Amino acid sequence: MQPKRRWMRSSSDLCPALFFFLSLKYKRQTGSSFEPLSDTAHASPTRPRAEIMAVWRKLWCRNLLAVPLLVYVLLHTMDVHARPANMSASKDKSPPGKDENEILPPDHLNGVKMEMDGHLNKDFHQEVFLGKEMEEFDEDSEPRRNRKKLIDIFTKVDFNKDRSVSAKEMQRWIMEKTEEHFQEAMVENKNSFRAVDPDGDGHVTWDEYRIKFLASKGFNEKEIAEKIKNNEDLKLDEETQEVLESLKDRWFQADNPPADQLLNEQEFLSFLHPEHSRGMLKYMVKEIVRDLDQDGDKKLTLSEFISLPVGTVENQQAQDIDDDWVRERKKEFEEVIDSDRDGIVTMEELEEYMDPMNEHNALNEAKQMIAVADENQNHNLELDEILKYSEYFTGSKLMDYARNVHEEF
Numbered sequence: 001m002q003p004k005r006r007w008m009r010s011s012s013d014l015c016p017a018l019f020f021f022l023s024l025k026y027k028r029q030t031g032s033s034f035e036p037l038s039d040t041a042h043a044s045p046t047r048p049r050a051e052i053m054a055v056w057r058k059l060w061c062r063n064l065l066a067v068p069l070l071v072y073v074l075l076h077t078m079d080v081h082a083r084p085a086n087m088s089a090s091k092d093k094s095p096p097g098k099d100e101n102e103i104l105p106p107d108h109l110n111g112v113k114m115e116m117d118g119h120l121n122k123d124f125h126q127e128v129f130l131g132k133e134m135e136e137f138d139e140d141s142e143p144r145r146n147r148k149k150l151i152d153i154f155t156k157v158d159f160n161k162d163r164s165v166s167a168k169e170m171q172r173w174i175m176e177k178t179e180e181h182f183q184e185a186m187v188e189n190k191n192s193f194r195a196v197d198p199d200g201d202g203h204v205t206w207d208e209y210r211i212k213f214l215a216s217k218g219f220n221e222k223e224i225a226e227k228i229k230n231n232e233d234l235k236l237d238e239e240t241q242e243v244l245e246s247l248k249d250r251w252f253q254a255d256n257p258p259a260d261q262l263l264n265e266q267e268f269l270s271f272l273h274p275e276h277s278r279g280m281l282k283y284m285v286k287e288i289v290r291d292l293d294q295d296g297d298k299k300l301t302l303s304e305f306i307s308l309p310v311g312t313v314e315n316q317q318a319q320d321i322d323d324d325w326v327r328e329r330k331k332e333f334e335e336v337i338d339s340d341r342d343g344i345v346t347m348e349e350l351e352e353y354m355d356p357m358n359e360h361n362a363l364n365e366a367k368q369m370i371a372v373a374d375e376n377q378n379h380n381l382e383l384d385e386i387l388k389y390s391e392y393f394t395g396s397k398l399m400d401y402a403r404n405v406h407e408e409f
Contacts, residue, residue, distance in 0.1 A: 103196055103212055105250070105272045111181040111356045112275050118288045120332060125369060128362075129153075129393050131177035132184065137394040150390055154383050164380040170366035171359070178356045182276065189269040196268075203262040206251055210244065253283045275356050285351045300345040305333045336364065369393070 107116070110127050114120060121127070126134055130153070137146055157165050157173045196212045197204050207228050215221035217240060227234055236244070254263060254271035256279070263271060274280035294304050306329045337345050337353045352358060370381050373389035386393060 103192055103209070103216060105247075105274075109273060109275050110184075111178045112354060113356075113361075114288065114350075114354050116274075116284060116287070118292055120328060123395075125365075125392060126395055127181065128174045128177050128365065129369070131180040134394075146390075146394065147387065150387060150394060151383065154386055164378075164382050165370070165386075166380050167363060167366045167370055170369060170381070171363045174362045174366055175357070175359065178362070181356075185273045185276065186269060189265065189272060192272060193265045193268045203264055204268060205262055206248065209247075209251065209263075213244070213247070214240070250283070254280055275354075281351060281355060282347075285347050285354060289347055289350065298347060300333075300350070302330065302333050302343060305337075305345065306330050 108121075109116070111124070112121060113124050123134075126137070130137060133149065133153070136149065154165070155161075157169055159169050159172065193204070194200075196209050198208070211221060211225050211228065214224045214234070214236075224234065226232075251263065251271060252259070252261070254267050254277070255261060256267055256270075270277035270280045274284040289298060289300060292300055292304050292307070294307070306326050333345065334341075337349060339349050339352070353361065355361065369392075370379065372392055373381055373385045375385055375388075376382070
């Protein structure tokens, strides 16, 4: 669990607003304007201090509810521009723009069982079952329409049309959906590559990419290009410098032998999507092991794999989430990743586990998905079972409609 972020705010920001609020109330009730009294000021003969204080007390008592409400509104409207306590004031960070999203490697890889930070992909089952249709099965969708989509998918997975889905049929479907994600990534990569290859020569240098990346972060593209050309200090903040160093390491890993420090379109695809290249998949595994490996032996034990992320558990709900996190990782480690059951996960085992085009993994995943919903224990999936467990396969609950399945089918 990540620690909560605390926001800094001075109470002096609110004083002018409160004074303005009470002054309006005074003017409305007395018909005259109200001026603040400083420490050295004296009450005028026409406005005795006792009268002023009496009005202040009256206004305060009458508006006990209004003042806190005003404070609440001010806090929420002003926090839009509030700054985290640990953020540098030298450079405001704007949200990622379209250009940045196009040229940066994505944080999440569809159809890959583990995230690049070592966390398990919670949406993996849905990604390999729904493919590009995953976004259509959101919680706000109309359940009857989602049921119809799920029935359509079932008929496609049921290749031999015997009204049940076997592990082999599910494996075939998973491989098709994974390939679908691959094709989608390749189409996106064409646009991304075009964005970083302005001269259209089919190759991108590290400097060309670096200029486009920094421009997407709000830096002046011409100034950065000139500084790089003259080998000048770019004067980057620490966070941006760390990101650049990580990207540079990844860039040169994607440069296939013989290394020429240039990336063509296929190599750039490997840079953005390491699951498309065996070499980049190895690099991704190495990075994950490096982050989780505590004794430096380049292998993972169960205790290393289930170590909780940095943070503090603040309440029972957070503790329950952490407990579930440990249970899920323990099960995945023992039953899936550690293929030889020796209590140690090697880089080779983790690489096989993460390879989205591994047919053996796809078959194991198919069996696991069937086991979740196989109520009659016949090792196949019937339509009523897949509808009953629709939340597992699609993220949408269709329980109310499962009893009508035979009429629909």
